[in-house]
Amino acid sequence: MTSRPEPDTSSRLLPYYITLVVTTSVVVGVASWVFGRHPDAGPLVLLVAMGVLSYVLREPDVTSRIGFSFLSIILLASGAILGPFGAWFVGLTSQAVERQRMEWFKRLFNVAMMALIGVAGATAYILCGGVSSLERVSGFSDLALRVGLPLMVADVVQCITNAVLVAGAVALSQPVPFWVFVRRILVSSGVAYIGYGIIGFLFVVLWYPAGLGAFSALLVMAPLLAARWAFVQFGEEQRSHERVVETLVTSLGTKEPPAVERSARVAQLAEWTAEELGLGPRQIATVTYAATLHEIGHLGVPTRLLRRAPGALTDSERRVVDRHSVMGARMIEGIDFLEEARSGVRHQGERYDGRGLPDGLAGADIPVAARVVAVVTALEAAMTEDPVGVHPSAELRRRLGSDTGRFDPAVLEAAWAALDKHGLPTGAGAVSAS
Amino acid sequence: MRLALYRDPVALVVGVLGLVLSVAAAVSTGDSPGVDGQVSLLVTVAFALSIVLGEWFQLSAPGFRGSAPIATAAALAFAFAVHVGPVELAFSTPYVLAVTSVSMALGAGARVLGGREVSLVETTGRFLAVAVAAVIYRNAHLGQSPGGPPHDDSLVPWERAMLMLAICLVALVADALFTSILRAMATADLRRPFVDEARSSFALSGAVAVTGVLVALALPTLGVMALPLFILPLVLTLFAFRRYVSIRATYLQSIRTLSRLTDAAGYTPSGHSERVAALAVRVGRQLGVSERDLLDLEYAALLHDIGQLALVEPIPGGATVLAAPADQRRIAADSVAIVRETGVFEGAARILEHQTTPYRQVRELGEEIPLTSRILKVVNAYEDLTAGARSARAREAAVERIYLGLGYEYDPRVVDALLGILGSHHD
Numbered sequence: 001m002t003s004r005p006e007p008d009t010s011s012r013l014l015p016y017y018i019t020l021v022v023t024t025s026v027v028v029g030v031a032s033w034v035f036g037r038h039p040d041a042g043p044l045v046l047l048v049a050m051g052v053l054s055y056v057l058r059e060p061d062v063t064s065r066i067g068f069s070f071l072s073i074i075l076l077a078s079g080a081i082l083g084p085f086g087a088w089f090v091g092l093t094s095q096a097v098e099r100q101r102m103e104w105f106k107r108l109f110n111v112a113m114m115a116l117i118g119v120a121g122a123t124a125y126i127l128c129g130g131v132s133s134l135e136r137v138s139g140f141s142d143l144a145l146r147v148g149l150p151l152m153v154a155d156v157v158q159c160i161t162n163a164v165l166v167a168g169a170v171a172l173s174q175p176v177p178f179w180v181f182v183r184r185i186l187v188s189s190g191v192a193y194i195g196y197g198i199i200g201f202l203f204v205v206l207w208y209p210a211g212l213g214a215f216s217a218l219l220v221m222a223p224l225l226a227a228r229w230a231f232v233q234f235g236e237e238q239r240s241h242e243r244v245v246e247t248l249v250t251s252l253g254t255k256e257p258p259a260v261e262r263s264a265r266v267a268q269l270a271e272w273t274a275e276e277l278g279l280g281p282r283q284i285a286t287v288t289y290a291a292t293l294h295e296i297g298h299l300g301v302p303t304r305l306l307r308r309a310p311g312a313l314t315d316s317e318r319r320v321v322d323r324h325s326v327m328g329a330r331m332i333e334g335i336d337f338l339e340e341a342r343s344g345v346r347h348q349g350e351r352y353d354g355r356g357l358p359d360g361l362a363g364a365d366i367p368v369a370a371r372v373v374a375v376v377t378a379l380e381a382a383m384t385e386d387p388v389g390v391h392p393s394a395e396l397r398r399r400l401g402s403d404t405g406r407f408d409p410a411v412l413e414a415a416w417a418a419l420d421k422h423g424l425p426t427g428a429g430a431v432s433a434s
Numbered sequence: 435m436r437l438a439l440y441r442d443p444v445a446l447v448v449g450v451l452g453l454v455l456s457v458a459a460a461v462s463t464g465d466s467p468g469v470d471g472q473v474s475l476l477v478t479v480a481f482a483l484s485i486v487l488g489e490w491f492q493l494s495a496p497g498f499r500g501s502a503p504i505a506t507a508a509a510l511a512f513a514f515a516v517h518v519g520p521v522e523l524a525f526s527t528p529y530v531l532a533v534t535s536v537s538m539a540l541g542a543g544a545r546v547l548g549g550r551e552v553s554l555v556e557t558t559g560r561f562l563a564v565a566v567a568a569v570i571y572r573n574a575h576l577g578q579s580p581g582g583p584p585h586d587d588s589l590v591p592w593e594r595a596m597l598m599l600a601i602c603l604v605a606l607v608a609d610a611l612f613t614s615i616l617r618a619m620a621t622a623d624l625r626r627p628f629v630d631e632a633r634s635s636f637a638l639s640g641a642v643a644v645t646g647v648l649v650a651l652a653l654p655t656l657g658v659m660a661l662p663l664f665i666l667p668l669v670l671t672l673f674a675f676r677r678y679v680s681i682r683a684t685y686l687q688s689i690r691t692l693s694r695l696t697d698a699a700g701y702t703p704s705g706h707s708e709r710v711a712a713l714a715v716r717v718g719r720q721l722g723v724s725e726r727d728l729l730d731l732e733y734a735a736l737l738h739d740i741g742q743l744a745l746v747e748p749i750p751g752g753a754t755v756l757a758a759p760a761d762q763r764r765i766a767a768d769s770v771a772i773v774r775e776t777g778v779f780e781g782a783a784r785i786l787e788h789q790t791t792p793y794r795q796v797r798e799l800g801e802e803i804p805l806t807s808r809i810l811k812v813v814n815a816y817e818d819l820t821a822g823a824r825s826a827r828a829r830e831a832a833v834e835r836i837y838l839g840l841g842y843e844y845d846p847r848v849v850d851a852l853l854g855i856l857g858s859h860h861d
Contacts, residue, residue, distance in 0.1 A: 223641070233677040248691075335687045
């Protein structure tokens with residue numbers, strides 16, 4: 001439920017960002033000790049233990065970028081039960097037990113961020129009139145107004161703080177636009193993050209008004225574990241998609257080994273281009289899947305034709321090879337999550353001016369995935385056949401631009417911009433859509 | 435096999451009996467809050483509504499025990515509900531069970547009318563669990579007589595929580611026992627259904643039971659609002675369950691797609707994998723393979739030829755049985771590699787690993803070859819040799835070829851089962 005970044009070391013601004021976050025976190029922590037209330041030792045120890053547990057039980061990195069745990073719920077409850085300093089401390093200590101090795105600056109950033117999220121929630125709670133002497137609250141309306149509502153606000157504040165801090169680090173280390181990433185986090189897990197915040201409220205109610213005390217921590221583990229399971233499903237869904245796509249590419253690889261690397265390079269280029277075009281998370285995924293699978297139809301083309309150089313094919317053989325896009329789209333029929341990507345595979349041979357194959361679509365009628373695949377496959381082919389270093393030469397730019405009517409000019413521009421920013425993909429990492 | 439037919443009527447009788455008895459008991463003992471008990475009526479409406487809705491929004495997925503988490507949690511909480519806010523509720527066990535059974539019947543009835551599936555066994559099992567919980571807590575522990583007030587047990591909250599959790603455990607065991615006894619009537623083996631039952635529902639039942647207890651514990655503080663508030667996390671988890679089901683669907687779809695790839699690429703005759711899968715499952719069932727292994731066998735059969743994609747030229751007719759043993763093994767190895775790539779079909783991959791191993795290695799070298807692999811080998815050979823033809827001549831020719839390898843290539847027991855099925859099919 002908490003998002004953590006895996007920053008690269010590539011950016012020069014990143015160390016400054018991490019220093020800024022860490023310093024802010026320390027200053028805020030000290031301030032909360034000086035101005036806020038001091039938590040009782042018993043509840044503090046218990047919540048720290050739960051925080052550590054949540055981190056140990058976290059879903060080991062769903063993608064390369066985001067991992068899940070129910071720490072956010074613990075932080076939320078800490079804000080009400082312990083106050084700002086307590087919540088800060090729970091966030092700070094949550095990563096005390098670490099199973100895997102992580103570079104020290106990543107860890108430092110994560111620790112500082114968790115502490116900040118805790119303080120942010122606790123402060124929002126106080127500002128919205130949340131009470132600190134929870135023993136004295138009774139009755140539903142009192143609980144709802146003076147505990148429930150403030151906790152809800154605190155929940156939203158925590159979620160946004162988390163998303164913004166992570167997106168900041170990612171935007172600096174990898175050239176993903178900041179808002180693309182914020183949106184990606186909020187869309188993928190924001191609703192559940194906020195929804196499961198209710199458990200934090202229930203935890204508080206059980207602890208004080210219901211008189212269960214520390215025992216409530218044990219009981220509340222059941223909904224917390226259910227929440228964890230639910231969050232694992234988010235990751236599993238994405239992983240299942242990646243696995244299915246990878247398996248299809250592997251199948252293609254048994255017939256045409258070079259296709260695997262080509263598909264990875266094209267997919268990476270397509271993902272960058274889609275990000276550059278400002279598409280939403282779902283569409284970016286569609287474009288990436290279509291690009292990864294754009295040659296899947298080669299499975300239906302005789303191997304001897306695939307092994308021959310394109311120039312050595314007769315016209316009829318050429319037509320057989322060109323039919324691969326239609327065949328590929330038919331092959332992946334019946335897999336629900338690839339439904340949109342399918343049209344991207346089918347229409348990759350269309351021309352922007354409407355004189356392409358197989359259906360002669362033109363302009364915006366061509367699915368955006370197909371327009372992107374058309375551009376990035378042409379780019380990839382040109383640059384692999386004639387390696388020009390990391391950045392595309394002006395010569396290449398002119399050559400691709402000269403075929404007016406072949407490509408969507410906006411997509412072509414976005415692809416050039418992506419290439420300028422990232423360089424040519426290596427094809428090492430296979431699929432990475434989210 | 436025939437006994438299985440009686441499963442649902444038995445459950446129906448038990449369920450209706452529970453419904454009638456609880457209502458009759460509530461009426462005859464006068465155990466109801468009456469029109470004066472406004473809080474009690476409000477509580478009744480809230481719980482009844484949750485149970486009806488919970489029965490409507492059931493969970494079911496292949497390989498998963500059907501359940502109605504929200505209904506069960508609400509009903510358990512209702513069984514434990516004594517104080518709501520400052521008010522003491524004026525009813526006892528018969529009333530609780532009458533309201534629960536009527537609500538469950540309404541929910542199930544709505545499902546039937548809506549054309550959805552209802553498992554009488556599972557619905558009755560749930561009611562049984564609630565009845566056990568109510569009787570133990572209200573009658574045995576609190577000494578509450580119908581229509582009478584509960585005795586004060588002066589437990590502190592955490593002790594009460596422990597007690598309720600223990601009662602829930604007993605109730606859930608009763609439920610699992612009931613369901614597995616009814617299932618065991620078909621197989622005459624009680625242990626396995628019970629273990630399967632308990633294993634497939636353990637985590638979810640745990641969350642449901644705790645939710646019920648939490649609602650009951652929060653009722654004195656939060657009033658009726660405790661019900662929707664504490665149920666909410668469970669509702670969110672139901673959405674996650676839907677996601678879980680769609681993930682499994684994705685894998686199944688990918689298997690179907692992968693199994694069609696070799697057809698589409700012209701390596702195998704159209705529909706070959708599907709035919710092998712259907713026949714292999716029938717042979718497996720005949721030989722008493724468990725349902726879980728049958729699923730793996732089906733997947734393995736659907737994917738068994740995918741390694742052929744690596745061939746430059748297709749084998750004539752896609753018949754691997756005609757290929758050289760070394761080629762057969764290479765194709766199998768490629769298939770295994772692709773199936774492993776999914777990371778979730780390990781069972782199918784294991785079957786495929788032994789797909790080409792001749793049966794004599796079991797006899798002569800004592801090698802362990804799974805029965806499912808032997809089935810796949812025989813069925814695939816048969817399908818390859820008939821090449822989809824269904825004529826008696828094609829069948830006899832194929833059977834003759836298989837007989838030549840009997841005991842050397844093929845397991846005679848599997849061949850017998852195959853012949854039995856083919857015979858019953860055609861004669």
